[in-house]
Amino acid sequence: MANYIIHKADSRGYADHGWLKSHHTFSFAGYFNPERVNFGALRVLNDDFVAAGMGFGEHPHENMEIVSIPLEGKLSHRDSTGSSGVIEKGEIQFMSAGTGVTHSEMNGSSSEDVKFLQIWIIPNKVNITPRYGQMSYEVNRNELKTLIQPTPAEGTLRLQQNAWFKMAKFDAGTETSIKIENPETNGIYIFVLSGSIEIDGETLNSRDAIGVWETNEANVQIKENSEFLVIEVPMKIN
Numbered sequence: 463m464a465n466y467i468i469h470k471a472d473s474r475g476y477a478d479h480g481w482l483k484s485h486h487t488f489s490f491a492g493y494f495n496p497e498r499v500n501f502g503a504l505r506v507l508n509d510d511f512v513a514a515g516m517g518f519g520e521h522p523h524e525n526m527e528i529v530s531i532p533l534e535g536k537l538s539h540r541d542s543t544g545s546s547g548v549i550e551k552g553e554i555q556f557m558s559a560g561t562g563v564t565h566s567e568m569n570g571s572s573s574e575d576v577k578f579l580q581i582w583i584i585p586n587k588v589n590i591t592p593r594y595g596q597m598s599y600e601v602n603r604n605e606l607k608t609l610i611q612p613t614p615a616e617g618t619l620r621l622q623q624n625a626w627f628k629m630a631k632f633d634a635g636t637e638t639s640i641k642i643e644n645p646e647t648n649g650i651y652i653f654v655l656s657g658s659i660e661i662d663g664e665t666l667n668s669r670d671a672i673g674v675w676e677t678n679e680a681n682v683q684i685k686e687n688s689e690f691l692v693i694e695v696p697m698k699i700n
Contacts, residue, residue: 464677465649466662467501471669474509481516485509487653487671501651501673502697503623506582509669512537513575517568523559527583527621529610530555531691533655534577536570545594554609555596558585558622563592579653579691584699585622595619601631606638606692624648626694632659632684641679643694649675650694657688 475486475493486493487507488500499505505526512518517538530537532550539555540546542563548570549555557565569576597619601607610619610627626643634657642650652661653671660683661672674680675697 464662464680465675466664467673468664468666469498469671469673471667474669481513483511485669500584500699501695502649502675503584503586503625503695503699504581504651504693505584506580507651507653507671507693508580509577510580511575511577512569514569515572518566520564520566522562522564523557524562525585525588526559527585527623527625528557528559529581529583529621529627530567530578531581532576532578535574537576537578538568538570539565541565541592541594543592543594547596549596552600553596553598554619554627556594556610556619556621558590558593560585560588560590560592560622581693583621583623583625583695586624586696587622590622593622599629601629601689604632604636604638606630606640611643624696626692628692628694630688630690630692632682632688634684634686634688637681637683639679639681640692642674642677644696645676645678647696647698648694649673649697650680650692652680652682653691653693655689655691657690658685659683659688659690660685 536550
């Protein structure tokens with residue numbers, strides 16, 4: 463029988479620094495909840511707002527897989543590997559911090575705010591050479607599109623972990639079954655970006671989330687036109 467954990471939007475941690483407003487699904491910075499430290503290898507899921515012309519100056523990371531997904535506006539990135547660029551909705555980027563890297567993330571616009579998800583995945587191997595990558599993607603209606611997977615493949619990115627990221631866009635009145643790629647070891651964390659879905663009788667609205675594990679799949683009924691992110695990760699951390 464599947465195990466579930468529900469994280470409602472209003473149960474998240476919250477920090478308001480004026481130029482930065484951030485909702486923390488898991489313990490982060492000044493927010494600590496011993497029952498909300500991680501979901502398997504998924505360590506951080508921050509739902510960030512950064513005001514125009516502002517951002518995070520240079521700061522270090524090591525031995526963490528960091529994924530950024532813009533939802534509105536433009537996000538500018540620069541790191542010590544020499545990588546830099548600007549991404550917006552319909553693009554995704556990752557950084558394998560490995561042995562150590564410094565980077566900055568700034569609002570790529572002086573006039574428009576940016577909203578993005580920053581997600582940290584605990585790697586399955588430490589002290590690797592830092593890597594960086596980004597790509598654009600398009601999700602069709604009633605499609606679950608793979609963006610990240612463990613093996614190299616055209617049109618996807620790869621992290622240093624047995625993890626998958628999938629973006630979904632479904633119409634009201636439809637349903638879909640999300641298969642867990644590696645059900646023996648992995649679970650899936652479904653984060654609703656917009657709309658309303660139902661899983662095993664539980665209704666989830668915008669920014670609600672559900673973790674599911676010890677099953678082969680999760681059946682999803684779409685109550686309203688919806689977009690959601692599916693993150694599959696190992697439930698035990700190496």
